[in-house]
Amino acid sequence: MKNRLLFLLCLLGSLFLPAQELYYPPTTNLSWETMTLEEAGFCTDREQELYDYLESTNTDAFLLLKDGKIVIERYFGDFSVFTPHLWNSAGKSLTAFLVGMAADLDSLNINDPTSQYLGTGWTNCPATEADIKIVHQLTMTTSLDDGVENSACYDPECLVCKAAPGTRWSYHNGPYTLLTDVIESATNQGINTFIAERLTPRTGITGQYRDFGFNEVFISTARSMARFGILVQGNGRWAGTPILRDTAYLRDMITPSQSLNPSYGYLWWLNGQPSYRIPTLQISFPGPLLPNAPQDLVAAIGKDAQLLNIVPSQGLIMVRMGSTPEDGSLVSTGYNDAIWEKINGLYCTTATASAADLPAGVSVFPNPAGDFITLRSAAPLRRVSVFDQAGRVLRSERLSGQQARLALESLPRGVLLLRIADAQGGVSWRKVVHR
Numbered sequence: 001m002k003n004r005l006l007f008l009l010c011l012l013g014s015l016f017l018p019a020q021e022l023y024y025p026p027t028t029n030l031s032w033e034t035m036t037l038e039e040a041g042f043c044t045d046r047e048q049e050l051y052d053y054l055e056s057t058n059t060d061a062f063l064l065l066k067d068g069k070i071v072i073e074r075y076f077g078d079f080s081v082f083t084p085h086l087w088n089s090a091g092k093s094l095t096a097f098l099v100g101m102a103a104d105l106d107s108l109n110i111n112d113p114t115s116q117y118l119g120t121g122w123t124n125c126p127a128t129e130a131d132i133k134i135v136h137q138l139t140m141t142t143s144l145d146d147g148v149e150n151s152a153c154y155d156p157e158c159l160v161c162k163a164a165p166g167t168r169w170s171y172h173n174g175p176y177t178l179l180t181d182v183i184e185s186a187t188n189q190g191i192n193t194f195i196a197e198r199l200t201p202r203t204g205i206t207g208q209y210r211d212f213g214f215n216e217v218f219i220s221t222a223r224s225m226a227r228f229g230i231l232v233q234g235n236g237r238w239a240g241t242p243i244l245r246d247t248a249y250l251r252d253m254i255t256p257s258q259s260l261n262p263s264y265g266y267l268w269w270l271n272g273q274p275s276y277r278i279p280t281l282q283i284s285f286p287g288p289l290l291p292n293a294p295q296d297l298v299a300a301i302g303k304d305a306q307l308l309n310i311v312p313s314q315g316l317i318m319v320r321m322g323s324t325p326e327d328g329s330l331v332s333t334g335y336n337d338a339i340w341e342k343i344n345g346l347y348c349t350t351a352t353a354s355a356a357d358l359p360a361g362v363s364v365f366p367n368p369a370g371d372f373i374t375l376r377s378a379a380p381l382r383r384v385s386v387f388d389q390a391g392r393v394l395r396s397e398r399l400s401g402q403q404a405r406l407a408l409e410s411l412p413r414g415v416l417l418l419r420i421a422d423a424q425g426g427v428s429w430r431k432v433v434h435r
Contacts, residue, residue: 023068024239027204033069040066043348050342057325061222065317085321088302091218096267100249107186110135117185123159132165138266139257146172152214169260171279203238229317254298271297279330293340296365305332313363368433371409379422387417
């Protein structure tokens with residue numbers, strides 16, 4: 001018993017060791033370290049199949065990064081590393097990050113009423129206007145009516161009452177777009193000046209918001225979008241320098257922000273949740289947003305499939321820019337998932353490949369966890385055993401398939417240790433915080 005306890009205590013300490021070191025490209029030149037597909041844990045057999053699919057679906061730029069290094073960088077047609085591109089609604093996720101930066105400066109608090117920065121009368125909804133907060137704009141829960149003739153319109157006459165703030169989720173561009181006005185009012189800086197002075201010098205992220213009718217759209221190169229992915233993957237730090245100091249805000253930004261649509265954070269889309277909603281519909285769909293993608297993926301998604309995907313468990317970042325693919329939807333989840341089906345095809349599938357050969361290993365998410373966690377493995381799962389910190393076995397269950405859901409509601413709160421065995425004889429240990 002003492003030996004087992006000592007082993008588990010040593011294991012617990014080892015689980016706090018840092019993951020693979022994240023590479024940060026220089027901020028003042030085009031140099032950027034690369035990694036081959038093989039070095040990233042992929043095979044080249046189906047590489048061309050990915051490129052053919054991207055080109056046939058009107059892709060202009062595609063990048064795949066591993067631990068910050070470029071594994072794939074492809075441009076199609078007349079596009080190049082220097083060509084700027086619209087982010088469309090993927091820029092919402094950047095706006096959320098900028099709100100966090102403004103909060104870092106004590107210029108605003110996300111629980112402040114929006115009218116504190118936009119003044120009274122910014123809506124045509126006097127009954128509830130004072131109750132709408134910045135956090136409602138971040139979570140798409142202002143509950144203003146998105147069924148108006150032009151849901152992108154942010155003039156007061158377009159922003160009418162529908163329900164009490166926080167009680168209805170709807171993908172409503174009008175109230176969202178006003179977040180840039182909130183930032184500008186709070187910081188006394190234009191949004192592009194704010195970026196140029198506080199983001200670009202420290203990260204190399206360049207670009208500007210530009211007005212297209214009622215839409216305010218960020219424009220940059222694909223590499224700047226990839227840099228933003230590295231910044232978020234690095235927990236708001238760039239090469240050791242904190243860009244967004246409030247790590248609690250960053251965590252809340254990329255975890256479920258409300259129960260109405262658990263697949264939505266602060267203007268970020270989240271995979272691996274029990275259900276999701278999409279724009280224009282008031283119904284929930286069961287299952288994860290992107291079934292073929294890693295379940296801990298978080299995504300910035302814009303019209304015509306402007307995509308930034310971040311996979312913390314695998315150190316992967318994917319960027320896709322282009323014109324409309326086949327689905328042409330506001331939030332191209334189907335197309336995003338199809339790209340991951342192609343990326344999954346890059347993993348080596350030779351007869352001698354084992355679970356240890358596959359880069360993902362075992363993923364456990366979310367973590368910290370509520371009443372349920374999901375286990376995902378490159379090899380078929382066989383059994384999971386749950387231990388407390390004293391080394392006592394709390395539960396042991398047989399599993400099958402490469403993904404399983406484990407209920408935690410009857411287990412104690414705090415740190416739990418999971419021993420996960422797969423059908424190929426591999427064993428992985430994971431630490432989970434049950435809260």
